[in-house]
Amino acid sequence: MAANVGIPPAVTDESAAYWAAAAEGRLLVEHCGACGAESFPPYGICRSCRGRATAPVEVTGRGVVYSLTVNHQRWMPGLEVPYALVLVEFPDHPGVRVFGRLRGCEPEEAAIGMAVDVGFEPGPGGCAIPSFVAVAASPDHGPGSGPAVPGAV
Amino acid sequence: MGADLFERRAVISGVGQSAIGRQVDRSGFQLTLDAVLAAIADAGLTVDDIDGLAMFPGGGKANLPGYANGNLYEVQDALRITTRWRQGVVEGMCMPFHGPAMAVATGQARHAVIWRTVKEGSAARNAGGRPAYGSTNPMAEGPLAWLLPVGALSPVCQVAPYAARYMHEYGATREQLAWIPVTQRAHAALNPDAVYRTPLSVDDYLSARMISTPICLYDCDVPADGATAIVVSAAETAPDLRAPVAIEAMAGVVDGRPSWEQWEDMGRVGYATAAALWERTDLRPADVDVAQLYDGFTIECVWWLEAMGFCKPGEAGAFVEGGSRIALGGELPLNTWGGQLSGGRLHAAFGHVAEAVRQVRGEAGARQVPGARVAAVTNVGGYEAGAALLTTWSG
Numbered sequence: 262m263a264a265n266v267g268i269p270p271a272v273t274d275e276s277a278a279y280w281a282a283a284a285e286g287r288l289l290v291e292h293c294g295a296c297g298a299e300s301f302p303p304y305g306i307c308r309s310c311r312g313r314a315t316a317p318v319e320v321t322g323r324g325v326v327y328s329l330t331v332n333h334q335r336w337m338p339g340l341e342v343p344y345a346l347v348l349v350e351f352p353d354h355p356g357v358r359v360f361g362r363l364r365g366c367e368p369e370e371a372a373i374g375m376a377v378d379v380g381f382e383p384g385p386g387g388c389a390i391p392s393f394v395a396v397a398a399s400p401d402h403g404p405g406s407g408p409a410v411p412g413a414v
Numbered sequence: 415m416g417a418d419l420f421e422r423r424a425v426i427s428g429v430g431q432s433a434i435g436r437q438v439d440r441s442g443f444q445l446t447l448d449a450v451l452a453a454i455a456d457a458g459l460t461v462d463d464i465d466g467l468a469m470f471p472g473g474g475k476a477n478l479p480g481y482a483n484g485n486l487y488e489v490q491d492a493l494r495i496t497t498r499w500r501q502g503v504v505e506g507m508c509m510p511f512h513g514p515a516m517a518v519a520t521g522q523a524r525h526a527v528i529w530r531t532v533k534e535g536s537a538a539r540n541a542g543g544r545p546a547y548g549s550t551n552p553m554a555e556g557p558l559a560w561l562l563p564v565g566a567l568s569p570v571c572q573v574a575p576y577a578a579r580y581m582h583e584y585g586a587t588r589e590q591l592a593w594i595p596v597t598q599r600a601h602a603a604l605n606p607d608a609v610y611r612t613p614l615s616v617d618d619y620l621s622a623r624m625i626s627t628p629i630c631l632y633d634c635d636v637p638a639d640g641a642t643a644i645v646v647s648a649a650e651t652a653p654d655l656r657a658p659v660a661i662e663a664m665a666g667v668v669d670g671r672p673s674w675e676q677w678e679d680m681g682r683v684g685y686a687t688a689a690a691l692w693e694r695t696d697l698r699p700a701d702v703d704v705a706q707l708y709d710g711f712t713i714e715c716v717w718w719l720e721a722m723g724f725c726k727p728g729e730a731g732a733f734v735e736g737g738s739r740i741a742l743g744g745e746l747p748l749n750t751w752g753g754q755l756s757g758g759r760l761h762a763a764f765g766h767v768a769e770a771v772r773q774v775r776g777e778a779g780a781r782q783v784p785g786a787r788v789a790a791v792t793n794v795g796g797y798e799a800g801a802a803l804l805t806t807w808s809g
Contacts, residue, residue, distance in 0.1 A: 268562035271553035301676075302560055328582070328680055330574035331627040336567035346566055346626075348575055348675060360675040361564050373582045386553075390564045 262383060265362065266340040269386025275303045278317045283389040288379045290357050292318035301357045308356065320357060324349035324377045324393060327358060331368040345371040349393055361391025370395070419694055424515035425658035426804065427525065427647040428457025429768040434607050434640030434758050436535040442482025442641070446489060446531045449641035457645045458656030459525055464645075465498045466517050466526025470510060470762050472502020480537030480637065483530065499523040508666030508800035509793055510764050514646035515661060524648050530764040531641035535609075538637040557673055569710065570634060572674040574626040576796075577713040579680035581628060586716070586731030588628060592619040594712045594748070595632045595755045597737040602752025604742075604781040609636050609758040633712040638758030642768050652807065659771050662697060662788070664802035665690035672797030681728075683714075684721030684792065687799040692723070695803060699723040702803070703786040704773045705746050706766035708793050709753040718792045719748075722801065742781060750781045763793035763800065774806045 272280050279302070282289040291303040294316060298309030306313055327348045335342055345363040362382065363371050377393035384390030430452025432438070432445040440448075454461055467490055469483045490497055499522040501513045514526035554562035566572050580586060596616055602608035614632065622631040652658045667686035670677050677683070692698070699722060707718040716730040724746055725733035734740050740748035751757045751769040758765065770789035772778040778786075786806075793800035 265565060267565050267567065268552075268554045268558075270559035270563045271555040273559075276559060328575035328579040330571055330578060330629070331624070332565065332567075332571050332574075333624045334568065334570065334626060340565070340567070344565060346564065346571060346575075358676060360560055360566060373578065384563050386563075388563060 264383035264385060265390060266337050267385040267390070269384070269388055275305055279303060280388055282317070282319070283381050283391070286381050286389070288320045288359065288391065289317040290320055290354065291315045299354050299356050301359060320351055320354050320379060322351060322353050323396065324351045324359075324379065326371065326373055326375045326377060328373055329363070329371045331371065343368045347371060347377065347393055349377055359391055361393050363393050363395060365395035366397065419663065420519040421515050421661040421664050423519040423649050424511075424661055425647050425649050425652060425655070425807065426511060426644060426661065426767070426771055427651075427655045427658050428453040428455070428459065428645035429771045430454070430456050430643045431607065431768060432641040434609065434638060434760070436609055436636070436638060437539060438535075438639035442531045442533050443484045443488070445482070445639065445641035446484050446529055447492065449531070449643040450489070450493070450527055450529055453527060453643035453645045456656065457525070457647065458654065459645065461493055461495060463525050464493070464495050464527055466500070466514060466523030467497050468501035468503065468513050468526060468528040470507060470528065470530050471504040479541065480532055480534030482533040497523070499526060505798070506666075507762065507793070507798055509664055509791065509802045510762055510767055511644050511646045511661070512664060512666065512800065514644070515664070518646055518648040521648070524651060526646050527643055528646070529641060529643040530760065530762055532759065532761055533639045534637035534759060535639045560675060566675070568626070570626045570629055573711050573713060574629045575675075576677075576680040576683065577628050577633075577711070580713060580716060583681040584728035584731065586728075588620060588630075589616065590731035590735045591712055591716065592616045593734040593737040594709070594715050594740070595619060597734070597741050598709070598749045598753045599756045601742060601750050601781055602756035604779070605751045605757060608752040608756055609638050610752070610756045629711060629713070632755070635710050635754035635759040636756065638760065640758060640760055642760050642764035644764065644767055652809070657775050657777070658807045659774055660805045660807050662803040662805045663691055663694035664800065665694060666798070666800040668797060668799060670796070674796065677796050682721070683717040683795040684799055684801070687801050688718075688721040688723065691801045691803065697788060697803060702746065702788050702790045704750060704770070704783045704789045705748050706750070706753075706763075706770045706789060706791045707748060708763050708766060708795065709749060709755050710759070710794070712755065714795055715748065715753075717795045718801075722790060722792065742783065747783050750778065750783065763791060766791045766793070770804045774804055
């Protein structure tokens with residue numbers, strides 16, 4: 262599929278693992294070896310206990326839409342509209358909220374509280390961007406089923 | 415309360431603005447000089463009295479399409495003055511006059527000017543649409559790396575989830591919130607410098623195109639060209655000033671995650687700043703005669719109406735519905751110059767401060783709130799926030 266139009270990220274030492282995993286369809290956040298808390302985005306320090314022994318950990322399982330917007334404005338040439346953007350939180354990963362696109366349903370069907378699976382799509386500059394998958398439209402999972410498979414890029 | 419507060423040792427002595435419009439055929443540097451000279455004259459001072467210069471934002475990467483402040487040293491050179499204090503600021507801004515007030519309160523300067531110049535109207539026209547935030551850089555750096563790649567390409571997309579969450583939690587409707595831009599447009603009709611002055615109806619609002627749901631065209635401030643300058647002076651110079659205005663209290667607290675997408679509770683913004691403000695004064699919300707609340711988007715007004723205690727959390731929709739409370743003549747006239755939604759995106763509360771000063775001086779012309787002595791003014795919310803009370807000078 263064609264890559265989504267946007268502005269590519271400047272990859273830093275802190276974010277390199279995130280973007281590399283994204284290209285593999287995996288969502289990484291930062292896990293604290295001392296207290297077990299998870300933080301996002303990655304800063305190399307635990308936002309809970311301020312421990313420095315952090316390491317990437319993969320987020321799997323269902324997410325829940327905290328809030329959203331459906332963008333209708335063509336901010337850049339070639340940007341296809343409308344599309345839904347969702348802020349996703351994970352019941353099993355407190356402290357983690359990730360902004361991404363939504364697919365698997367019409368943009369107008371996006372709603373606060375809806376369940377989504379982790380997924381990625383091609384983004385600008387060769388990166389992969391979070392593109393969550395509406396659960397109702399996900400063929401592998403009925404409502405309330407087990408952990409999600411990593412999304413395909 | 416608060417005789418030892420630093421802000422009580424400072425006054426706002428002058429405000430000045432250039433021509434303001436969707437497009438003004440004049441360079442950003444000339445607009446800057448127009449506003450600075452007007453503000454100095456408004457204070458009753460001369461250029462040689464100025465010994466502090468500041469601008470928002472400072473130079474470097476903060477400069478985005480249509481950010482047209484110019485260079486602080488070129489402005490100093492053009493004015494042929496000596497400065498004892500200079501500042502370019504983004505982080506820690508609070509209110510535009512916060513830094514200058516600290517400077518004059520601590521004796522580093524006696525009369526400091528801060529200005530903000532925008533050519534965003536021209537930049538939008540030249541770009542064929544409103545420029546994406548940060549789009550002058552080929553890569554999304556810092557916090558923008560989590561926004562621009564996924565398609566949250568504008569502040570509209572970044573703020574819209576706050577509006578969606580607020581409406582979800584409290585049941586506020588677009589039909590209610592429409593009264594903020596509609597009422598402010600009626601105020602703009604009384605402001606000859608406002609960008610849009612023709613009447614706007616609730617029906618116009620409801621039929622306007624969506625930009626990023628639930629934010630429609632009329633929820634967005636208007637990209638404009640124009641400059642605003644504010645002169646802040648040491649309080650002991652008041653006898654030399656034409657019409658000083660007192661800074662009763664000011665505060666700026668960032669207590670949540672300072673990030674558009676990570677802010678924890680998107681239904682509530684500005685509360686810590688408002689609480690810190692009210693701790694610095696004996697005045698109460700009911701004492702406020704006129705409110706200039708930041709309105710980059712309609713929802714930002716909602717945040718401040720509730721955080722400042724003008725209505726209860728979740729009740730702003732009912733508070734603004736029908737417009738009578740927030741109109742001229744109502745209990746809390748809101749953004750009497752039209753706000754950024756109709757007056758123009760002068761940005762960073764510079765337009766709001768200018769109006770607050772004019773109101774408590776009694777110099778607001780056809781839109782004057784009779785007898786206004788206390789003005790509330792706020793800036794942004796979320797990852798940078800400021801609030802202040804300006805009052806009529808009583809010596």
